[in-house]
Amino acid sequence: RKHIPATRNWVEFFTYVSFFPQLAAGPIERAGKMLPQFKVLRSxxxxxxxxxxxxxxxxxxxxxxxxxxxxxxxxxxxxxxxxxxxxxxxxxxxxxxxxxxxxxxxxxxxxxxxxxxxxxxxSQNFHYPFLAKNPRELWQRWHISLTTWFRDYVYIPL
Missing domain, CATH: 1.20.20 (F1FO ATP Synthase)
Incomplete structure (x- = not known):
């Protein structure tokens, strides 16, 4: 939060919140990573x-x-x-x-x-979780974007 300025461009905003490939199961992408990509003209x-x-x-x-x-x-x-x-x-x-x-x-x-x-x-969302050496490492490799989202928006604010 508060790491990037709020976008005033409605097209960029709605493109970000409705980007269909990530809506169903992730990865959960942060606006700071996605919004700059929407601004780049691509071929x-x-x-x-x-x-x-x-x-x-x-x-x-x-x-x-x-x-x-x-x-x-x-x-x-x-x-x-x-x-x-x-x-x-x-x-x-x-x-x-x-x-x-x-x-x-x-x-x-x-x-x-x-x-x-x-x-x-x-972002990569799973990093070979079954090759983890312990449960902590498995959790770090499993649904990475969800884990970091919980860490940043639930755990740290507590």
Missing amino acids: FDYTAAKDGMRQILLGLFKKIVIADACGRQVDLIFSDYQNLNGSTLFIGAIYFLFQVYGDFSGYSDMAIGMGRLFGLKL
């Missing part, structure tokens, strides 16, 4: 478009192959949870973890890729 960049399409395809893979496949298993396991043992429920929880990761990370990758198609750079 088509083949390399950025190629990178954007690659990121979109990665996101689709995470969503369709990982999240949806895990979701089917989660539904199957938890539809009859009363009659299952603890180890099966634990496996169901692992599937659910990967389903959530595939959904959020996949949607974030698609948003980042769409941003690249428009010539905009959105």
Whole structure:
């Protein structure tokens, strides 16, 4: 807050608050990063478009192959949870973890890729969270923009 002057340009403001690629699942971008990008006149960049399409395809893979496949298993396991043992429920929880990761990370990758198609750079939102060495590091790598938003607007003001 109060790091950049308020924009008086309604088009820039509404473009920022309604930028559709990031609305669904992030990344949560700060005005200080996005508004300056909206002011730059851009032309088509083949390399950025190629990178954007690659990121979109990665996101689709995470969503369709990982999240949806895990979701089917989660539904199957938890539809009859009363009659299952603890180890099966634990496996169901692992599937659910990967389903959530595939959904959020996949949607974030698609948003980042769409941003690249428009010539905009959105922040990385997941940084290989399952390669973390401990829970603290996992949290720092998981939905990075949401974590920093909570830190800056909820935790620090307290």
